[in-house]
Amino acid sequence: MRTTWVVFRRELGSYFATPVAYVFIVIFLALAGALTFFLGNFFDRGQADLQPFFMFHPWLYLFLIPAIAMRMWAEERKTGTIELFLTLPVSIPAAVIGKFLAAWAFCGIALALTFPIWLTVRWLGRPDDGVILASYVGSFLMAGAFLAIGACMSAMTRNQVIAFVLGAVVCFLFTVSGSPIVISFFSGWAPQPVIDTIASFSFLTHFSAIVRGVIDLRDVIYFGSAIALFLFANVVLVDLAKSR
């Protein structure tokens, strides 16, 4: 617990010690705003809600989150600091969780800084704050799932570019697993229950359910278990690297 907290503090601090944090936050805010107003037709819809804002989050996360996650383990391997880190009295689960929580908290900060869009919609009309809060929670959970995938991919390699590409591809597959891109690959030969199961893995489906304003326990459990699964795989990968 204590070591997780120490690792968390160091990792979060390291985002802000380099330009990474500032570049990420500025790009995220600029893109989120641009997509909402231009592609999302925020004004033309004439509705006081943040649907056009949240609907782009999965696609933004798709390439921004693997960029945050790619350095987590690959960079430590590249610079050799992993040898120092893993010979300190820190258990591997504590290290994995500390790193993940720091990155997640960082995403949370970026997400929280989008609050002017909420102020805007409140100024323009009377939005349902409950739906907006639920959407923020959903977006944060989804960011966590993307991050856990990215962290796991980062633990597989010492090359950050490979970590980024792998992370983006796996995140993409999870995002669209309910869509024809993935389903058509399975339909025709796989039995229907398998196809339904794959389709139910879709981040989009679960996210859009939350954005409608209902935080269904099943959706929360879905994202929670996706995070847990990939963090577990992350622990296994770091542990395996010891006996390579």
Next chain:
Amino acid sequence: MVEQGSAAPATQSGGEAMISLRGLTKHFGAIVAVDDVSFAVGRGEVLGFLGPNGAGKSTTMKMATGFLAPTAGTATICGFEIQDRPIDAKRHVGYLPEGAPAYPDMTAGGFLDFCASVRGISGGEKKRRIAAIVDRIELGEVLHQPIETLSKGFKRRVGLAQALVHDPDVLILDEPTDGLDPNQKHEVRALIQELSASKAIIISTHILEEVHAVCSRAIVIARGRIVADDTPHGLEARSRHYNAVAVTIPTPMHDAARTELLRHPKVAAVEVGPLVNGAVTLLVIPKNGVDIVGDVGGTLRARQWPFDQIRVEQGRLDDVFRILTLPQV
């Protein structure tokens, strides 16, 4: 006295082992990087771990500190087996990995704070310990600089500070003086010597003078195996040049002197040096390293050959090192 097999290895002093390796072996695919390495180090011992590059020094240290899992064998630190009780074992170790890695974007001070905090040191105690080590290793002037901007010498010292901040019982230092200038090397050796009374220390190096300067014991490793385990003095005694006598004789007497000396029963060989200022230095090598300075002097005096500068050689570690680590033909 090469120790092998998985019987409990002994410390040099016979005291309780703080760190003990038993039959440590590591395979990388088909390559055997470390092959059945066993030794134990007790409090007060400084073990010099010697070997050519790629002999398995770093791999052994990585296994001893729990960074790599051994293919076979175990490492125990202060009674805790590194694979079974890694956290307990790691608490007792200060480790300087090869190349002294540190987070480049952190400041030296922030990095030491992190290492101390992870090791459960907090509050005033943390401040006091960091201040003490910064003072001892003279890091004060770079404390607020990012580590990536530091010189090689300072980076190495930050790595040393990190390994010492929690006052560990066991110190494992992989090439601690690599990249330091002669003054800094001297400082680090003095520090190691100062610490050695209360700790068990392993340092790896390929600088042989370092073994002489700080180590109470030296293990030579080649191709993953221990080929010698002895005191630095004991290693020197294995040199062909141990107790050899160098004597300078004016020409042309040196030829006759050489022939005469070779007849002496204690003499194994006589090497002839270059001609300098009308004199030649003969290096008289004894059989089995026995003391022959009296015999050489006596032989020369008996024939009334003039000579000056007679001195006894100490034996050459680099000689021994080369003989031990080159593949046997």
